[in-house]
Each structure stands twice: as structure tokens, then as C-alpha cells.
Amino acid sequence: MPTFATAPAFAVAGVVAVVLTALSGRYGYHRDELYFLAAGQNLDWGYVDQPPLTPLLARISTFLFGDTPMGLRVVSTLASAITVVVVALIAREFGGSRAGQMAAAVCAAVSGFVLGVGHLVSTATYDLLAWMLIVLFAVKLLRTGEGRWWLALGLTAGIALQNKYLVVLPVGALLAAVLIVGPRPVLRSWWLPAGVAVAGFVALPNVLWQFQHGWPQLTVAGGISSDDGIENRITFVPLQLLQLSPFLLPVWVAGFRQLWRTPWARSVALAYPLLCVVVLAVGGKSYYALPLLLPIVAAGATPAADWLDGHRRAGVGALVLTAVTSAVFALPMLPASAVGFVLPINKEQGEQLGWPSLASAVADQWNRIPAEERSSAAIFSINYGEAGALRRYGPALGLPPAYSGHMSFADWGQPADIQTGPVLLVEIERTLTLERYFRNCSEVGTIDSIVANDEDGAALVRCDAPADEWSTLWPKLRRYY
Template structure:
């Protein structure tokens, strides 16, 4: 089905799958769930060119994967991987499990850990291309969709670092692709696959429920509703329950701690998240892609040939409203924006071809190139660590990959001030999960004991024994509040210096040596626990 082999006098090769039929069978593509309607054929999948795009993307990611160091969240996931459970206070178990598997298979290093993130991001690129194909996009459209995904800041960041959002992105894209296939074909046998995708997504992050709910409401609102009248839907629902049940039971047993974390996010950052929602949607994908996803949103609403896919277009604003109502982070809705981008690639290809002599194609190529360079600098460790001022101001996650061994060095210097005869009863206490994770990873080689912390899941792995009634070596950032009431006789014995003058959360953090605690650990621990 090569577009180059189609004569100019025939149907337009780039628009034929998407263009509204004006002469014959106008309702077939719009109602593929009809028992009598013919399901339109899809263009061939551009496997080789999309694979080339994915390989280049993977090569760039691999080249920079180990340049700085672990991110604070990665250190936390690695520590959680050593305490495997059906759930944690702030997340289901999939990301810690994958972090442990990656380091076991590929090495205990940033590069080894990030192999799973890279694989997930590469898979996401393929799914974006498949989404464009599902909407009738020709090979050129599919390749453009893959290119748009690889130059977006969100996908670049997801491929670089292990986080729950890395795998959440892939799950959302797969779920939406399956939803499009269900809506286009009306084949209920796709419901079990949907159940697997949603169940795995819930095993990683509960936000997938927001996507599933939005899609369901949208289908009920605009159809095609026939896809909901299949007994295969019950099979899919049973699969979701089976995969999600272990974590749900864990949450029930622990009084749903993830709800407390979500409430903490809303109280701490809800106002800022709402104010920055639209700007961050634009920046975290790419300003250049705004016309592309806007064209996709319009096409899904207005193109008669895509009437069957309108539910996906409606799901996006529904998810946005839910995120705004809950004070969630703007990137929660970004996977659906990538779907809109895939839908917008067909109009862009037509626009490029229609204005080839006016330089439209060169404009698109230049936009992709500029987006790739700018977003790579903002999301990947391209610059030397001591030149991070501008990228770190735009993306603070850059700076959070610098200085963790130096933090452990500062704590080790403080530990040497604990009298040798008291070290067996002494405790190293970290104020947050990043510090604790760094001390778990880098502390043993510096002679430090196991650290404790009341933050996030570390609280479930404590407290220290009450017999540890000696000195406490405390790590705390300057704006930490509420810790002083637990410790006595604290004095400053050091400060953290990452050596690169990177303005991150731990730069200039205090290392304090305290004579002891105000009460036994078991008594204080419930008050020392904190979530977000």
C-alpha cells in the first residue's frame, strides 16, 4: 500500500484513510460496530522506519543514562525493591519490583537501573505510532507520530529515569490504543487485553482508574455504546480485579495510605499545580507540538471518518478536569495529549504536502529538530553538572541526580564524631526518603549503619530498636520543621556540598549530632511518620 505507487489522478494517498467519504458508503468508517458495516482496512504498519526512530532515540538515551547519577526517587525505589511487598504508602509495587529486576539483571548502576525505563519509553514510541495507524494514518503519518513522541520532553524524561510515571505513560498509551481498536472494530475480544493493561496499570499507579473512568463516561456519552454490550467486558473486568486485588487488600489492611499521600499533594501543591496546569502541559510536551495535538483534537471531534473515536477526544478534557479538581500534577494527563498528537499528525502531513514549495515541510523538520535539542538539554544530562542552572530551573529533576555520594560523605564525616564505644547504640536518621535511599546505597561502603527515616515507606521499615538509645546523627534540610522536638542536644557537625554548586534540595543540608531522643523510638515513631 505504498503512497508513492498511487497515481496523482487517484485518491490522495495521505488523506484517503482519514478523509470523509463524499460519494459512497459514508457511514462505514463512522459506525464500525454495526453488524453490517465493513470495518475499514488499516494502512500497513511502518515497522522499519518507526524502528529506526526508536533505535536513534534509544541510542541517545543510553549515551546519557549514567552521566550524573541516581535520582532521589530511584534511590527510594531501589530501597523499596529490597523490601518487596504488595504495596507501599505512596504507590503499588510494580515500579520497585522492576527497579530490583533491572539492577539484578543489568547492574547496580544508574545505567543498569534505567534499562527498564528505556525499554518502556521505546515501547511507548511504538504505541504512539500504532495509535496514529489505528486512526487511519499512513506510514508517513506513523513516522511523524513516532518523531513527535521522541522529541517531547515528557517521553525523553520518562526514558531517562525510573519512576512510576515512566510505566504509567506506557500503560495509558496501551489502554488508549486498545480502546481505539475496540471502538473501531467493535470486536469484544479485545476486552481481556484491556483488562490486562488496566490491571497492570493499577499495579503500578492508581491514576489509571482515572483514565478508565473517563473513557467509560465518554463512550456512554457519545458512543459507540455497542462495545459495552459484550460478555467479554465481564472477562476484562475480572482480569482487572484479579490483578489489582493484592494491592487493594494491602491498602485496606493499611487504611488506604495512598489517599493520605494524595491529600498531602493536594494541600501542599494543589494551588500551584492548578495554576501551572496549562503552561506545564505545553512545556512538558513541547511548544512546537501544540498545533499538532490541537489539530488532532479538532480532527477527532469534526472529521466524520473519525466519529467513532470521539470518545477518546472527550476523555482528555475529562481527565484534565479530574486532575484540576484533585490538585494533581499536570503530567498526569500528558499521555492522552500524546494520543491527540498522534491524531494530529495526519492533518500535519497533508499541510506539509500541500505547501511543499512554500517550505512547510522544512518548517516542521526545523520544529522537530529544535524541540529535540531543547528538550534533550532540559531533560537529559547533556550539560556538565556544574552548568545546570538554566535546565535545573526549568526541570528540577535534573538537579536531583547530583550530589548523593557527597551527602553520604558528609554523613560519614559526622559518624566519625560519634565515640566508638557509643556507635553500637547510635542511629543515623534521615529527614526524607531521598537522603535515606542515598545512605542505603552509599552508606555501607563508607562504614555507615543502616539508616532510618519516618518518611514514606521508610516509616514502615522502622523504627530503630529502643535499645538504640545512644547518639543520633541527623540529616535535615534547612526548611525541615518538626524534627527538633524528637531529639536533644543537637549540634551542627557538617553540611552537604555536592561539589557542583547545583541548587537542589539537599545542597547545604545540615548534618547534626544529637545526644539522644526525647522518648523511646517506639513511642515517638507514630508521630515521626509522614507522607508527602
């Protein structure tokens, strides 16, 4: 085994951490982050749409570093920096030279996907780190045949299952690839069931929570597939290229060839296309398969480093171009008014803007409700982003807690039946599906966001009263997607 390039790998990871920290407070909270903040205040072993790990880490990060976008994102930044180091370790397992390991770390550091998920707190942030650790342990298992690596795989997979169930995809793809191209002896070890047992034990609390609540995560997943499946399939290949970075395509190709020529590593190369087939079949999002490209890039890093020896000017230019384009599309580099330029590639940029303005607009309409009616009035938002923003910014504006039937917000409280007064609705667009549950609704305002995000043009609707008691309406107002 080559010596690990400790100093270069950690230096690259350090640069990533510095860049992410410097930009972490530039825009504002993402809609998902507002949801995680609320979930972190309602800790449980599970939620309708996710396991508990990301909300727990969000609460820890804000407790330690402050209730600000920058404070929230510290743990996410550290996870992304560690991911860069793990990619370098994977390159070493493939026989990568010191220069190759550094090249692998740099390729990970300048990829749009790593920067994008590192900037925000999301389940994908910690999922990426877990996937890289799983691949690292899987490669060690395949290279050495030492069955005890199944325990490390099982422990990592179990922790990852407490973050997101998608981890079953890379594990399943790797197992299928080993069955097809080998080395199959690693599957005949008693350490395999031991690793499965460890994974099951660690994931058990959330599995029990899902069982006790009727497996709501399956309902959520089905809704995502039915709503976005066609679009996800059409954009799958282009986004694989764009989100990683098209400039890394030569490294990716070189890595695939390198792995395919190495019998014990061939299954790592095959796992990626197998995973792509599964994601396309179920209509999943493009980033569901994207992490397995990073180990392939790691395998191609040493050939890329060798090529750079004779083409340094071209190589440095390509890396700079990759870093700049990835940063522009993945990080808050542009003025807020210019973010529309990057939304076709990365719509998450726009979801970090406009939330304080939304809360102010709602507060303006709330204050127009006669003071004597406000004690019996309620605010209801159509989605968790709006509800999270109103929970975060509303108290400073004198707003009461906002309610929503979306995802786990439906479990975190509902208006009391004695609240029979006016209802202020926050809708993406007016819809009779929602307004039929209220009386005499009329539009009183709109949300004007600085960019064309989901909330731009959202309607503020005031209704005279709920059509029935809130306890009767609440099951009908629940939405899983």
C-alpha cells in the same frame, strides 16, 4: 487499515533507546530511584505510597544489568522505546499513512515528557506505556465494535494498577467521553464486565495489601493535594505545553480536529479535556493528564506529514528544534554546574545530583562521634531520598544503616531501644517538629550541593540522644508526605 510502518517505527524507537542509554549514566541516581532501590530490596505486594511493580522492575534491572544508574535504567529505556512504537500503532488505528505513522513516532520521540520519563526509573515511565496500550486497545474497540478488546483493556489496566493507581483516570475519562459522545453500543457488551473482572483479579493482591494496612495511599494522595494543590493548578496549563513541547502544538491541534470530525473517535478527543478538569479539581500534578495528549498528537501526525511534503525545510527545522530543546530540558545534556538553568521547567534534573556528596558529608560527621559511642548511635533522615542515598552509598563509607520515618522507609526497620546514644539527623531545614523528639540538638554541618535542589543547604544536626525509647517515638516520626 493501512500497513504498519514497522521499519520506520522501530528505527525511531531504536534511536530513542540509543540516546537514552548513552546518557543514562551521565549524572546519577534520582531521589525516587534511590527509594525504588531500597523498596526492591524489601519486595512486598504494596508500599505506603505505591503498588509493587516499579520496585520489582528496579530490582530485576539491577540484577540483570548491574547496580549502577545505567544498569537500573535499562528496563525503563526499553519501556520508552516500546511507547514510541505504540504511539505509531495508535496513529495507524486512526487511518494514518505510513508517513503519518512515522511522524507520530518521531513526535513521541522528541517530546520532552517521553524523554524525561524514559531517562529515569519512575512510576510515570511504566504508567505512560500502560496508558498508551490502553488507548490503543480502546481505539480498536471503538473502531471495530469488537467487545473482546475489553479483555485486553482489563488486563492492561490491572497490570497498570500494580504500578500506579492513576490509571483509573484515563479509563474513567474515556468511559465518560463514550457516554457523552458515543459510540455507546460498546458499553452494552458482556465483555465489559469480563474486562473489569480481569482488571480486578490482577490488581487484587495490592488492593488487599492496602486494605490490610489501612489504605495509606489515600493518606499520601491527600497530603500531596493539600501541599501542592494551588501550585499545581497555577502551573497546569504552562507545563502541559512545555513538558510535551510547545513546538508540537500545531500537531496537537490538528489531531484534536481530526478526531472530533470522526464520530467513532470523538470520545478520544473529549477524554483529554475531561481528564484535565478532574486533575485540576483535585490539585494533581500536570503530568497526570499529559499522556492523553500523545494519542491526539498521533491523530494529527498524518496531516502534519502531509504538510511536511510541501514545507520540508521548515518541518525538519521545527523537528530539530523540538528535539534539541526537549533533550536539553529533559536529559542530562548540560554540565552539572549549569543544570540550574532547566530547573524551573524540570526540577527532576537537579534531583540526580549531589547524593554521593551528601553521604560523604554525613560520614564525616558520623566519624566525629567518639568511637565508643557509635555502637549506640543512629542516623535518621527526614526523607526517603536522603535515606535511600545513605543506604546506597553509606556502606562503602563505613556508615550503619540510615533510618527514616518517611513513606515505606518507616516499615523497613527502626533503631533498637538499646540505641540510646547520639543521633545524627539529616534535615532539609531545621525544624522543632522533628528535633523535639531528641535531646540537646545542635547543627554541626550543612550539605552544599552543586545545584539548588531540595538537598542544597540541608542541615546536619547532632543530638545527644532520643527523648524516649525508639519504639515509642517511631509512630510519631512517621510521615506520609
